[in-house]
Amino acid sequence: MSLSAVLDRIDADLDPALDRLMAFLRIPSISTDPAYDGDTRRAAAWLRDELESLGCSAELRETTGHPMVVAHTGGEGRPVLFYGHYDVQPVDPIELWHRGPFDPAIEDQDGARVIRGRGAADDKGQLMTFVEACRAWKAVHGSLPGNVTFLFxxxxxxxxxxxxxxLEANREELSKDVALICDTGLFARDKPGIVTQLRGLLGxxxxxxxxxxxxxxxxxxxxxxxxxxxLTKILAQLHDDTGRVTIPGFYDGVPDLPEDLRTQWEGLGFDxxxxxxxxxxxxxxxxxxxTALEQIWSRPTAEINGIRGGYAGQGFxxxxxAEAAAKISFRLVGQQDPHAIRESFRKMVHAMLPADCKVEFHDHGASPASVMNTSDPAFEAARTALSQEWPNEAAYIGAGGSIPIAGYFQEILGMDSMLIGFGRDDDQIHSPNEKYDVASFHRGARSWARILDAISNGQSSSHTQT
Amino acid sequence: MSLSAVLDRIDADLDPALDRLMAFLRIPSISTDPAYDGDTRRAAAWLRDELESLGCSAELRETTGHPMVVAHTGGEGRPVLFYGHYDVQPVDPIELWHRGPFDPAIEDQDGARVIRGRGAADDKGQLMTFVEACRAWKAVHGSLPGNVTFLFxxxxxxxxxxxxxxLEANREELSKDVALICDTGLFARDKPGIVTQLRGLLGxxxxxxxxxxxxxxxxxxxxxxxxxxxLTKILAQLHDDTGRVTIPGFYDGVPDLPEDLRTQWEGLGFDxxxxxxxxxxxxxxxxxxxTALEQIWSRPTAEINGIRGGYAGQGFxxxxxAEAAAKISFRLVGQQDPHAIRESFRKMVHAMLPADCKVEFHDHGASPASVMNTSDPAFEAARTALSQEWPNEAAYIGAGGSIPIAGYFQEILGMDSMLIGFGRDDDQIHSPNEKYDVASFHRGARSWARILDAISNGQSSSHTQT
Known part of the structure; x- marks a missing residue:
């Protein structure tokens, strides 16, 4: 009853919600490039203002880098934490964008309406599905749903x-029953998924x-x-002829795919x-x-993400x-130890260096893989809620991309995460002409309203019992 | 007698000559970058004006790219052609220059005076040694020496x-007894050389x-x-473990080093x-x-000059x-056929491409190696003249860098070249902080005055006899 009024409100409020997202997308919050530090902070402040407009007491919390945005609704129900990120990827190669990456617009693409712009799908559009679900809830009921903490x-x-x-400094404040993360995709066009296993990332x-x-x-x-x-001789030896990574010990801790999951995944009909x-x-x-799906969801990889050296401009x-450099990322699974792999990789590179070459390494982060425990009733509650919103039943799935936050939530805050998102394979995240379907944005907000309703009506576990 | 007055004049005129060179160096004539097309033309016009000030009728002659500068002195003596180039290399990495590459100055370096700036040694400073020798000759004698054609x-x-x-379109006008080219270096600090064998270049x-x-x-x-x-897997296979290039047929036409030349080179005491x-x-x-010297002067090489792909900027x-690219150059010797090697290289790359990869090639020029016939008396005349100017006797030497013009002069104009230059190994040509020693500039001008005197007093050969 109360849920259906919220869903109606989301439907009625779609155009203003899109306008709000456009304002957010116009802020070029490229976190990796210091030239955009001011803009990145501006995106944080914009989000804080949005949360305050919902009646939360929201804050920018300083770090040594870009600030966190934290807010609490308080209230009844199971305490959950919602996480998203307000920064975006760089935009190069800029010449391949058909409009300015920070001049977003609704466009027609193959008969569907899409939101075009850097961050439309990753992650501004996705995190706003949750904010808009909360806004509708507040408009209908005068308060926000459940007991939600926001962390952006x-x-x-x-x-x-x-x-x-x-997270370590704010363990008490941020530890909840379960985390909700909106930074992943649908399994297929009209089939949502809850990601329950995530690869780690070593840069x-x-x-x-x-x-x-x-x-x-x-x-x-x-x-x-x-x-x-x-450098090319070293990089050429990263993989053997069967595609396996050659770093000594790289496959230590890589599990076999459990037979039941293999069967489920085969049933998904991935093409x-x-x-x-x-x-x-x-x-x-x-x-x-x-298989391709097994590789993307459950196997570790090594990819060269960038290389430079000498003169690569016009002419010759x-x-x-004097130097050449490459950026390499490893996707990790199971119990693979990022730090051990980093050491082994560096040792291998040192061993392959010819006379008169020196090497420097730069650490671009390390996070282990994580697997969720789906026996918490929140998982099935959310899966049911999603299945009610979408034409096809929601599935537990894997994810190729790394979302280290889920591992940190497990390690530091002791909570599992439900990774639920509405992106599509053709969203071109990290690439020119990134987009997010208006249908994803709209149904995404409706999905979160349903999930919040389902979870907040459910039992609270550890946090109220101990 | 007349020569010694010219040499005195060069000594007296050194400071104004350096000022003229500075003006030339301030023009950023980077020919490979279309952004500098206007400046490159400005450098040509500057040279034309210099030659006209010597009393030549000098012209810019249009091409489909940057213009040629051509002038004739007319007059008695063996007809010779002097060649130099007024364009310069790009300046990146710009951050490694300790002053602006086009803001030249005389600086102290390890107790010696050096001319700092892009093009100081390659080739503006070197070509001006010849122009200044002509200027002194004209100042003393009222006319230019010998019968010189300038081609810049x-x-x-x-x-x-x-x-x-x-060259093909102006064969009659440009074919002379011998060419003089000033784009090479001293063999050692106080020991000049005449380069008599040059490697070719394939880009x-x-x-x-x-x-x-x-x-x-x-x-x-x-x-x-x-x-x-x-790409890295392909490039890693360009050389085998002994340093040999693996392209099929690459060593076809590579001669053994003649024993007498090997003995001469060993006598040079190259360290x-x-x-x-x-x-x-x-x-x-x-x-x-x-040996190192054998490799640089008489062996072919394959070098990767640039590579790019993915994201190589700040952060990760x-x-x-979608693509990756590399620029590769091959230095060629003896009878190696650049076109056959290009085809063989492309075939090898195609054969190594994995599924789903396509390849595009861009041709960055091809010139064969060349070896001069030193029996023309001009060679010994010049070697004697150089030996009189410098503390040590001049030698016939090889050169690692490619100067395709010498091959074209042989093929198209039927004349050999004497490559005589005054650069030093630490001139940093093609690198940041390029310089040219004031001593090279000064003694270089004096050397050309001596050589012009020696050649123009000698016998004219084919051009007056047939």
Missing amino acids: EGEEESGSPSLVPF EEVVVKAASKDLHSGSFGGVATNPIKA ASAFLSGVGLTTPAGETDR KTVLP | EGEEESGSPSLVPF EEVVVKAASKDLHSGSFGGVATNPIKA ASAFLSGVGLTTPAGETDR KTVLP
Whole structure:
């Protein structure tokens, strides 16, 4: 009864809700680039004001980097924490955007209305589905639902350096029964999922240095060692011919996929050809003895995300450069230890360095994988609520992308997370022309209203019992 | 008698000559970058005006790229052609320059006076040694020496695309007894050389393309092919463990070093350790069974001059990029065929491409190696003249850098070249903080006065006899 009024309100308020999201998307909160520090803070302040307009007492909480936004509704029901991030990825290559990344608009795409702009899907549009569900609830009932704590981070796209210290320093305030995270996708077009296993992420940067300055390749070529050559020889050995990562000990702690999950996943009818053809590819790469879905959800990977060295601009320059560098990320699963892998990787690189080459490493974050315990009744309550909103039943699924926050919530706050999101495979997150379907935004807000209703009506567990 | 007055005049005129060079160095004539097209043309016009001030009728001659500057002195003596280039290399990495690359100055360096700025040594400072020798001659004698044609190019640092058509179209006008080229270095600090063998140069750019757009490495990593990985695996196979280039047929046409030249070169006392330690290195790389000097002067090489792909800026981006690219140059010797090697290289790359990767190649020029016939008496005349100016006897030497013009002069104009220059190994050409010693500039001008005197007093050969 009360829920249906909230859902009606969400429907009626869709256009103003989209206007609010547009204002948020216009703020270029690129956390990894110091040039955007002011804008990133502005995005935090915008969110704080939104939460205050809902009647919460919201605050910017300082860190050594970008601030956290924290707010509490108080109230009855199981205490839950909702997490999202207000920062976004860089926008390059900028020339491939068909409109300014921070000049968002509603556009038609293949007959559907989409919200175009950096952060539309990752994560501003998604986190606003939750905020809009709360707003509708407050409009109908005069108060916010359940007992919700909001935590919005501004460093998710740059390795979350402040997050762990912040969670550790505010353990009491932030530990709840369960966390809700909106930063993932639908399993398929009209089929939502709750992610229950997440890969970890390890980021490394390798800088190979040789001569004390750039040299002329005619005067020094051959005789002077070339750091690009050294780097390519190292990177070329990261994978063997079967697609396995060659770092010693890399597969320590990688579990076999449990048979029941394998069966469930096979039943999902994932179409690897369609998945790849959507981005112009035809043939699954990677481990030759694993299915595509198994690789994305449950296998570790090593990918080179960037490389630079010498002259790569217009024309040609016969330079033998002083250094070359690459950024490499590892997706981790099961009990893989990010720190052990980092050490083993660095040792392997050192062992492959030719004479006269030195190496520097830069640490770009490390988070282990995590697997949720779905026996908490909140999981089934949420799955049922989602199944009521969408045409197809919601499934427990894996996720390829890493959302380290879920691991930190387990380790530091002792709570599992329900990762529920409404993104689609063609949202182009981290890429030019990122978008979020208006249908995802609308149904997303309705989904959260249903989930909040289901959870807050449920039993409270540890936090009220001990 | 007349020569000594010219030499005195060069000594007396050194400061004004340096001022003229500074004006030339202030023009940022980076030929490879279209943003500097106007400046590159301005450098050509500046040179034309200089030659006209010497009483030549000088012209800018249009090409499809940057113009040629051509002038003739007319007069008696053997007809010779002097060649130099007025364009310069790009300046990146700009942050490593301790002053603006186009804000030249005379500085003290280790007790010596040096001219600092892009182009100081390559090639503006060097070509001006010849112009200043002519200026002194004219001041003393009222006319220019011998029978000189000047040819200045503006595309030497960007593959000389207009040069061959220009030589072919002006064969009659430009064919002389011998060419003089000032774009090389001293053999050692006080020991000049005449380069009599030059390596060729082949420039290739490889662009590996995979997905239709940049992807998220969490959602697609492993399963979607990574073009950086494909490219590094290809580049890592360019050389085998002994430093040899693996392209099929690459060593076809590479001659053994003649025993007499090997003996001469061994007598030069080249110190590979000192050569490398000057740039912070200790150990000769490249072919394990060749000496350093042999590699630089007489062996072919393959070097990766630049590489790019994905995100290489500040911070980290978990992108799986749509493409990756590298620029590769090959130094060629003897009868190696640049076109055959290009085809073989491309075939090899195609054969190594994984599924779903496509490749594009960009041609960045091709020139064969060349070896001069030193039996023309001009060679010994010049060697004697150089030996009179410098503390040590001049030697016939090789050169690691490629100066394709010498090959074109042989092929198209039927004349050999004497490559005589006054650069030093620490001039940092193509690198930040390029410099040219004032002593090189000064003694260089005096050397050309002596050489012009020696050649113009000598016998004219083919051009007056047929």
